[in-house]
Amino acid sequence: MHFSIPDTQEQYADGSGGSPTYTVYNIYINGNYHCCLRYKQLHALHEQLRRRCTDAALPPFPPKRLLPLSNSQLETRRAALEHYLQIIGQDARIVRLPYLQQFLQRAQLDTALAECSVSREDEQQQLQVEVYSGWAAGPGGGSGVQLLVNCHVQQNATALLQSVCRMLQLPDELMQFFCLYLMRHVEASEEGSSSCSSTPDDPSAVLLLRRLMDFESPYISRMHAQPCQLLLRTCYWNSRWDAKLLGNSVALNLLYNQTLADVAREWIICTPEMRRELCSLQLQSRPLQYLELVRQLPSYGCLQFGAAQVDYPELDTTALVTIGNRELSLRTARGAKIYETKFRVTRMRCWRVSAMHNTYESRDQPTQLQLSFEYLMSKQTLRWITITSQQAMLMSVSLQAMVDELLHSDSNGGGGGSDDEQEASTSRGASESTTSTPSSVSSSCTTTSGTSTTMTPPVKFLAQRSKQQHKLTTARTFAAVFFRNDDTAASVRNEAFEGIGDDDL
Secondary structure (H helix, E strand, C coil), X not given: XXXXXXXXXXXXXXXXXXXXXXXXXXXXXXXXXXXXXXXXXXXXXXXXXXXXXXXXXXXXXXXCCCCCCCHHHHHHHHHHHHXXXXXXXXXXXXXXXXXXXXXXXXXXXXXXXXXXXXXXXXXHXXXXXXXXXXXXXXXXXXXXXXXXXXXXXXXXXXXHHHHHHHHCCCCHHHHHHEEEEEEEECCCCCCXXXXXXXXXXXXXXXXXXXXXXXXXXXXXXXXXXXXXXXXXXXXXXXXXXXXXXXXXXXXHHHHHHHHHHXXXXXXXXXXXXXXXXXXXXXXXXXXXXXXXXXXXXXXXXXXXXXXXXXXXXXXXXXXXXXXXXXXXXEEEEECCEEEEEEEEHHHEEEEEXXXXXCCCCCCCCCCCEEEEEEXXXXXXXXXXXXXXXXXXXXXHHHHHHXXXXXXHHHHCCCCCCHHXXXXXXXXXXXXXXXXXXXXXXXXXXXXXXXXXXXXXXXXXXXXXXXXXXXXXXXXXXXXXXXXXXXXXXXXXXCCCCCCCCHHHC
């Protein structure tokens, strides 16, 4: 998890405008405003974690003070609490504790109740949330389907996913291969869809916002991110998991219709001849043959992000970013030609996310995030590549999930059976923590993949601010958070990073 506390606010008893009665800390997770917590609530969390995490060494918790805090002391405590949360957020043993997940989810609900974002009546009732399951209108169809799912405000992402899967009649054992995203329909881009069927819901006009986790309520998170909907997609990065889905008609239909949409929105790149063949198979309602053919394409199983500004190969270059197949790819236009540069994940020494923001207004206005990764260009040359995009946090989370799946696969020797299912489950929960990782440049249409064999360390994260009308302890426009990194360390070491020679590039 990416934790940050960019500022605080003062709370007043019974809404009176008198002297503030206590201070709360604005907690952000993965770049999004999550909740407000008092010092004593965070201290109670620490005590519970200390009792439950006997196998993990917790960092020291900022001490109590008997007298009221001055502004400088309050800022010192804010920074110390932020550092504490960042450390525990980088320990997978702590992050996956059910108690921590439930604590954060309840804190989000309590904050929403206090801010009147939801009411006590909402808490007790079942609410309807639209869930998009892709192009699930039958094996040969091309229409989007919206499922109305009863969603209780106290449900987490897994509980809502279970409701969706049961409505679709998907077996429980296959649920682990799917997850829920927040997505937004945007204006149709200049990239026209060249699919063989057109629909009112243009599949190319979808912007992925974030992947929902078990520490949050999908109902509240969706409310904060409006306008948006929920999207059901597969959650794994290695296409060999497709074999687990092909034997079930419901899972096959979901995978097939997801692939239809990805081809239509040109997330999967294919030649005109290949597209005609795929259209023929679609019209003949032959999903297995369609998937067998499309799985041969290099961009199959990748997520495509919106247009972003990058500083490679030169400053202020506009590129489409794609993540998948152990790579991060940049597609850029130079004149009449499209060039693709691929950065292997096993050549990224580390990455970080940063944000410039207005501390008073950023929860109301989009914040431009930056994803930067340090890349091994040659044997003795490392270079920072920077991508500026609103989707930078999702890019970071996707890289982390892909690396975790890669490491788990290598540690199991690529075996099958229950280990395969455990790896897919690991991929589902991987984005709850973030690390640094590797890659190497291969250009144009070359596809190469690397391997790694050990656990990955944390990443540098630069935090984002939010909306509330409150008094700030500090008024700054740039917040920096460094995960397990001190002033003497120039970068975060990545244990999965592979050394190579010039001949390997």
